[in-house]
Amino acid sequence: MKAILAGPVVALVMALGSGPSWAADVPPMWAYGATEPTEVRLNTMAKMPPVVIPPAPELDDTKKLSLPGTTAQFTAAQIFNRYAPADWFPGDHPEMPEIVAKGREAATRPIWACAGCHLPNGRGTPGTANLTGSTFEYLMQQLYDFKNGRRESSDHRKVETQLMVAFAKAMTSEDIEAAARYYASLKPAPWITVVESDTAPKTEVRDGIFVPLTGKSAGTEPLGNRIVEVPSNLEDFEKHNPRAKFTAYVPKGSVERGESLVRTGGGVIVPCVECHGDNLQGGGSFPAIAGRAPSYLMRQMFDMQQRKREGLLSIQMAPLLYSISQDDMLAAAAYLATLAP
Numbered sequence: 049m050k051a052i053l054a055g056p057v058v059a060l061v062m063a064l065g066s067g068p069s070w071a072a073d074v075p076p077m078w079a080y081g082a083t084e085p086t087e088v089r090l091n092t093m094a095k096m097p098p099v100v101i102p103p104a105p106e107l108d109d110t111k112k113l114s115l116p117g118t119t120a121q122f123t124a125a126q127i128f129n130r131y132a133p134a135d136w137f138p139g140d141h142p143e144m145p146e147i148v149a150k151g152r153e154a155a156t157r158p159i160w161a162c163a164g165c166h167l168p169n170g171r172g173t174p175g176t177a178n179l180t181g182s183t184f185e186y187l188m189q190q191l192y193d194f195k196n197g198r199r200e201s202s203d204h205r206k207v208e209t210q211l212m213v214a215f216a217k218a219m220t221s222e223d224i225e226a227a228a229r230y231y232a233s234l235k236p237a238p239w240i241t242v243v244e245s246d247t248a249p250k251t252e253v254r255d256g257i258f259v260p261l262t263g264k265s266a267g268t269e270p271l272g273n274r275i276v277e278v279p280s281n282l283e284d285f286e287k288h289n290p291r292a293k294f295t296a297y298v299p300k301g302s303v304e305r306g307e308s309l310v311r312t313g314g315g316v317i318v319p320c321v322e323c324h325g326d327n328l329q330g331g332g333s334f335p336a337i338a339g340r341a342p343s344y345l346m347r348q349m350f351d352m353q354q355r356k357r358e359g360l361l362s363i364q365m366a367p368l369l370y371s372i373s374q375d376d377m378l379a380a381a382a383y384l385a386t387l388a389p
């Protein structure tokens with residue numbers, strides 16, 4: 049009990065003693081696709097603003113693009129079509145239900161195709177979520193949590209999460225069931241390489257994720273106390289290749305520290321393996337957390353700690369996260385990303 053009570057005190061000291069970007073209640077920018085700290089103080093209990101659907105970008109619809117491993121060709125406009133995004137590898141997944149492949153085009157309460165952000169194979173990107181490997185029961189609960197306003201983002205600027213909430217609110221129970229059944233049926237695959245390093249590529253934010261700068265601006269910079277996660281191949285990212293791989297630069301020593309915390313609980317908390325399973329691949333109402341984007345993992349832990357994600361099941365996690373530091377969460381995310389999903 050003593051150890052558990054120590055958490056908030058330490059957090060308070062951190063908040064008072066360090067600059068704003070490391071105050072305990074300021075979202076770690078690297079996990080939210082942000083380059084400036086958010087001005088919204090979390091303790092104001094402010095709710096996320098309602099979504100403003102961004103206007104569709106003007107994209108080229110003449111030049112056919114290709115990818116290795118498929119004869120399919122799509123224009124940029126087809127690749128990023130909100131209501132029928134390109135499906136480069138139809139053989140990689142079962143037939144998608146309508147809501148996943150097309151969403152629902154409508155003047156009010158539209159739903160973009162889930163496949164646009166989570167990809168037809170469910171792997172998603174560091175800016176969205178990997179939906180493979182978790183159970184039907186867990187995915188259903190999450191969709192209802194978004195729908196019922198129990199899951200949002202600590203960083204109110206995170207447009208993709210605002211959109212996710214808006215789409216879940218517009219979904220019918222049939223939509224939710226069909227999508228959860230589809231994504232629960234998909235097999236996870238490894239997609240992240242973790243590199244322990246003192247430096248990381250210089251990046252810019254595009255579509256909510258960090259991508260390496262190219263040309264004259266390319267280079268490296270000190271990594272510091274963050275994880276920098278980038279597409280391993282920029283062309284894959286630009287063409288929305290669902291087989292795209294990512295590289296995560298994590299601080300030296302963080303993987304081993306994370307392993308100890310996840311497996312033993314560091315003497316402070318219930319070890320993560322107790323609930324998420326020895327292989328961290330979840331089961332039942334426990335989500336798979338192995339082999340996920342470390343930015344996603346960090347974002348979720350932080351959001352639960354801040355009670356911005358407080359769905360029915362999150363009550364099991366929130367108190368335990370309150371007892372560990374942001375550095376511990378970063379280390380756990382780094383270690384978890386090295387595991388087979």
Ligand code: HEC
Pocket residue numbers: 147148151159160161162163164165166175176177178179182187188190191200201208209211212215219227228335344347348
């Ligand atoms: C605009 C992009 C976007 C679209 C389109 C989208 N999502 Fe999401 N989804 C997200 C983001 C972002 C998250 C993670 C939220 C966060 O990190 O704050 C998410 C999270 C989820 C989760 C929770 C995953 C977990 O492990 O807890 C589920 C389930 C989900 N989405 C299902 C869907 C379904 C079904 C659809 C189609 C109706 C859909 N999403 C469409 C962006 C999107």
Ligand code: HEC
Pocket residue numbers: 189309310317318319320321322323324333334335336337344345346348349357358359360361362363364365368380
């Ligand atoms: C007492 C059981 C329990 C323990 C111990 C536990 N978790 Fe969880 N965890 C859960 C449950 C239940 C959820 C689903 C929460 C929800 O639905 O909002 C979850 C969700 C998560 C998520 C979000 C996954 C997603 O797909 O969105 C992450 C990340 C996570 N846990 C990491 C950890 C880490 C790291 C530890 C150890 C430091 C840990 N958990 C310990 C029960 C537990």
